[in-house]
Amino acid sequence: MRLIHTAAEIEAFVQETKAASKTIAFVPTMGALHEGHLTLVDLARQKTDVVVVSVFVNPKQFGANEDFDKYPRTLNEDAKLLETKNVDVLFAPSVEEIYPPEGVREQRAGVVGSTFEGASRPGHFDGVLTVVGRLFDLAQPDAAVFGAKDAQQLFMIKKLAGALYKDTEIVTAPTHREPSGLAMSSRNRYLTESQKTSATALYKALKTLRQPLSLTIEAARTLIDSTPETKLDYIAVVDPEIFRPVNDDFRGKALAIVAAKVGDTRLIDNLEIELTEPNR
Template sequence: MKLIQSATELQKLLDIDRAEGKTIGFVPTMGALHQGHISLVRLAQKSCDVVVVSIYVNPLQFGPEEDFEKYPRTLNQDQELLEANGVQYLFAPTVEEIYPNGTEITQRAGVVGSTFEGASRPGHFDGMLTVVNRLMEIVQPNAVVFGEKDAQQVFIVKKLIGARFRDCEFIEGPTLREESGLALSSRNRFLRQEERSDAESIYHHLSQMKTQLEAGAAVSEVIAEHTKAIETAAKAKLEYLAVIDPQLFRPVDDKHRGPAKIIVAAKVGEVRLIDNLNVKAING
């Protein structure tokens, strides 16, 4: 595996691979890698001949009160993990390499980008789209892989890929979970031992909601019940708990028919966690 910091160098190497008829798969990350990321690498390997993984903690998608400085940076461990799993290129650029003309927003997420995660983290999705667009321009992959745990990110990035990189296949990887159900996340390492059970209980509430909704319970009643339960029993500070239409990423009401997605963001102690669960059908 080659560790590369220069966009120009990476592009030259990928041009050689393309000239040999190889397809390029791309997995963009912010590092602090775990088995959830490796599952995305596996999907890229199934789809393409060569895999590029990027590690870049993007300052544009962190707000002034967020954890940009504290976000875990574990490049040496990440490099070993990727090499052990057959990745050809690790792209770990500097800020100057990604933003040679300065850190300005070039992409806008629109109305959807101002709801849920966007409401909790203003400007987050504009910054995220800006770096994804830049990375896609550098790598020019045949396929790009994102994890479904970041549901709103997936929804927004999929639209960017469809509009600007139409020859690229968008692959969505399923969420990997611990045995307890807690979704794998780079931030889980910050949970104190006494906070883990509270974090784990959030997934159990999502599972109960899924069961209730698929059995015909009213959306409004299910949300109200579990909002109270998560904030009391789980001792979590909820930012949002909603049931949305996955085609529109908008909240549904009690009249909704068909597939849906439960989404949640909550802070357990000082750790902010997000998760989601698909619902096969409501009132189906």
């Protein structure tokens, strides 16, 4: 596995790879890799000839009072894990390489980017889309793999790719879960054992959602709010085509989404559900 730190190096590698008529799959991460990330790498390997994984903790997607400074940075351990998966390139740039003095193309998330996660973390999705655009410009991937856990992020990355990166296929990897049902996340390492137990309430609450939503969402809120050390931010059901809330009249495929703090750790999760006529 080749370790690359600069924009110039990754551009040269991409040029060589394309000249050899080889395809590139790209897995962007913020590091602190876990088993869930490795399933993304496995999916990438099925898609193309070459797999590039980036590790970059993006300052533009963290708010003033968020965990940028304490976000886990474990590059050596990450590299060892990726070597077991025969990754071709690990791209681990500095902030200066991603955001040089001459600037990069800034992206705006629009209306959807100001709801749910965007309402709780203003500017977050502008930062996400800006770094994804920059990384796509450097890696020029034929396919890019993202986890389904970050549902709102994935929705907007698909919109970005459809507008500006039409040659890049966005591949969705299913959410990887602990045996308890807790969605795997790099932030789970902040949780105590008792907090990990409390955190399972998020997935349990999502699984209770059905029509009529006006009743089941209220019950799900109560479930989460009654869980030790857990403070709900939001729980909702959205139309996955437009990422806007649905009501009691909606029928069909929907996406249940939730965010909560467990202790000091903010967690998100989601679940695809089918909304049908309520049982009478």
